[in-house]
Amino acid sequence: xxxxxxxxxxxxxxxxxxxxxxxxxxxxxxxxxxxxxxxxxxxxxxxxxxxxxxxxxxxxxxxxxxxxxxxxxxxxxxxxxxxxxxxxxxxxxxxxxxxxxxxxxxxxxxxxxxxxxxxxxxxxxxxxxxxxxxxxxxxxxxxxxxxxxxxxxxxxxxxxxxxxxxxxxxxxxxxxxxxxxxxxxxxxxxxxxxxxxxxxxxxxxxxxxxxxxxxxxxxxxxxxxxxxxxxxxxxxxxxxxxxxxxxxxxxxxxxxxxxxxxxxxxxxxxxxxxxxxxxxxxxxxxxxxxxxxxxxxxxxxxxxxxxxxxxxxxx
Amino acid sequence: xxxxxxxxxxxxxxxxxxxxxxxxxxxxxxxxxxxxxxxxxxxxxxxxxxxxxxxxxxxxxxxxxxxxxxxxxxxxxxxxxxxxxxxxxxxxxxxxxxxxxxxxxxxxxxxxxxxxxxxxxxxxxxxxxxxxxx
Numbered sequence: 001x002x003x004x005x006x007x008x009x010x011x012x013x014x015x016x017x018x019x020x021x022x023x024x025x026x027x028x029x030x031x032x033x034x035x036x037x038x039x040x041x042x043x044x045x046x047x048x049x050x051x052x053x054x055x056x057x058x059x060x061x062x063x064x065x066x067x068x069x070x071x072x073x074x075x076x077x078x079x080x081x082x083x084x085x086x087x088x089x090x091x092x093x094x095x096x097x098x099x100x101x102x103x104x105x106x107x108x109x110x111x112x113x114x115x116x117x118x119x120x121x122x123x124x125x126x127x128x129x130x131x132x133x134x135x136x137x138x139x140x141x142x143x144x145x146x147x148x149x150x151x152x153x154x155x156x157x158x159x160x161x162x163x164x165x166x167x168x169x170x171x172x173x174x175x176x177x178x179x180x181x182x183x184x185x186x187x188x189x190x191x192x193x194x195x196x197x198x199x200x201x202x203x204x205x206x207x208x209x210x211x212x213x214x215x216x217x218x219x220x221x222x223x224x225x226x227x228x229x230x231x232x233x234x235x236x237x238x239x240x241x242x243x244x245x246x247x248x249x250x251x252x253x254x255x256x257x258x259x260x261x262x263x264x265x266x267x268x269x270x271x272x273x274x275x276x277x278x279x280x281x282x283x284x285x286x287x288x289x290x291x292x293x294x295x296x297x298x299x300x301x302x303x304x305x306x307x308x309x310x311x312x313x314x315x
Numbered sequence: 316x317x318x319x320x321x322x323x324x325x326x327x328x329x330x331x332x333x334x335x336x337x338x339x340x341x342x343x344x345x346x347x348x349x350x351x352x353x354x355x356x357x358x359x360x361x362x363x364x365x366x367x368x369x370x371x372x373x374x375x376x377x378x379x380x381x382x383x384x385x386x387x388x389x390x391x392x393x394x395x396x397x398x399x400x401x402x403x404x405x406x407x408x409x410x411x412x413x414x415x416x417x418x419x420x421x422x423x424x425x426x427x428x429x430x431x432x433x434x435x436x437x438x439x440x441x442x443x444x445x446x447x448x449x
Binding site: 034036171178179182183196199220227284287288289290291294 | 325330356
């Protein structure tokens, strides 16, 4: 079984290249047993490359990825018995039905839970006898998840699992993942664009931007340090330079609006805010918590310099 | 119970704390009666679509505080005589809610008078629900 001292997932200075193109640069991260790590990033940020590297499907140009403490490029076969995978592009022989696929897997995995797979397919509402090739993209993903959990893996890797799912199917997927976490304490590593859906399920968040991991943190801590501060700025005799009032904060993004200033800060504290609101020329100051999506936009949606500032603030 | 537990992942209060406060509120208002069963960690986590560890943390704190009791092999229940909230806890909870409401009102650009009037109207609404004539 899992040695608690060994992180099931670890990456050490992973760099991935495709020819001359750099997909990931110097990525180091570690996922503790029982955590749910959500890797976020815009399209092309390198998320899928990193997943393929973790699964031993892509050899890193430098650095190493580990599953259960073993180099995943060298020991892919052995680790796979303990890992369940839902790939970004669901792939299976198009002529085989979900039931036939499950039957096939039963011969490969000694501990295969065929009844559990059927129950899951039923909850998802996926027809068990329809050939895989005739299912919708969302249904194919659901078959992949039902099969991925069939051998009770210790680690579940999901590459954009809600892609192509409607709102009802997404709900069923969250419940399935939450149920599995409750039953078995599975470690989950996922990439997603569905930030609102995984906000309450993820325990840790990583943000990839242009191949670099610019943020890697526990979600509760991340959310406690980010706030949107809004205020009206009045220049006075003692203060003539605009913007200096924000000096106590690390601003990830500042916007000047007609009514005043809208700033997203990454090192919020109640004490610092109390001092801020009593500053000369700061009026009607309010601080508002941010959703994960808003934090993501502030950190990864702006110019590279801004993102670097936000990263520096996290240290 | 999940339907009456309102949680907001984008709120500044951590989710476990929102669940903890929510359960306390339901017990205090009588919506959850003394001795009544509460959903399992697994069921509540699924209904709320939150990490089960978050629900487990809230339940653990509520159990430590004597609000909930775990009966081995049976499940989790509201205590037969849950302790009233301590004075400081009560003040803290009240103040936290007030700060959240005041920030919301400020964000929406409401005046103090407007915000206070909404608060009075909300009180009247609660009184009507309870059948209390003002």
